[in-house]
């Protein structure tokens with residue numbers, strides 16, 4: 001009720017067009033290929049500007065209560081359940097900053113994450129390359145899925161054969177872990193696209209291209225507003241030559257990715273499976289994320305009817321998350337409370 005009222009308001013004032021999230025949803029028993037397409041949302045952040053933003057946020061909170069204020073309630077559900085913690089990186093574990101290379105995680109956040117990972121299986125599912133996010137987080141007790149879930153370092157237990165029709169070209173054991181990379185065959189073309197994007201954006205001041213291994217980010221946070229539409233045109237132009245790829249929008253970024261039906265939601269399911277928890281009725285997954293691509297994982301939890309999808313946002317946003325946290329500092333508090341709860345209940 002409240003949500004639909006808000007949506008009407010947003011539509012009426014022409015802001016906040018929430019796209020269907022980046023890839024198709026549900027648990028893919030196969031990795032399927034999608035027709036290449038550019039998504040249509042404008043390359044801008046989901047900003048909500050209202051005369052009385054705080055009041056609107058309060059209203060939104062009644063639909064997506066703070067995970068901190070609801071902590072006791074959440075933990076009542078958790079009793080006797082196996083908690084698994086999934087987290088996004090940028091905007092969740094680290095604050096959004098102008099330079100993507102400087103999105104460091106605080107020592108306090110690292111310590112909290114280490115605590116949580118000592119209590120529950122913990123995974124980070126990021127749009128960044130797996131190596132880069134590991135470089136920021138620097139914890140070996142956490143599982144990492146990079147490139148929006150297209151590059152997973154899973155626990156040292158192979159998924160049950162037969163669950164996935166698609167087998168990656170290479171599933172290697174490394175440091176006792178399994179690497180799952182459903183988009184491996186796209187790598188040579190990704191290199192070409194990266195070079196083309198670098199060349200095509202060279203003259204666009206403030207625009208940078210980030211190689212995320214199985215996807216590429218074209219950042220325009222540091223570009224003047226008048227350049228934003230040129231960025232979109234450039235990305236579109238480059239993609240015309242690459243029919244097996246498409247682009248989605250994030251926070252001041254275009255993300256170019258292979259058109260396969262594999263997203264953060266699939267990565268979440270895959271990791272649950274490797275933990276032997278996919279079929280378990282007493283698993284309780286949490287997923288905390290701030291961006292559109294996290295909605296795919298929220299939807300998986302919603303469909304499973306298990307666990308808590310938590311959106312990190314200071315603004316009202318349409319989301320499949322059940323709960324919310326305002327910013328990474330609230331994520332930190334939440335992680336600390338969770339670890340403390342575990343220790344007290346053990």
Ligand SMILES: O=P(O)(O)OC[C@H]1O[C@H](O[C@H]2O[C@H](CO)[C@@H](O)[C@H](O)[C@H]2O)[C@H](O)[C@@H](O)[C@@H]1O
Nearest residue numbers: 089090096097098100103126127217221251253
């Ligand atoms: O899935 P995530 O871990 O949230 O990654 C999504 C993108 O995050 C990064 O970009 C965003 O954060 C940057 C640093 O705060 C910011 O400068 C940028 O404007 C944001 O879009 C990352 O650099 C991208 O490659 C990821 O795709």
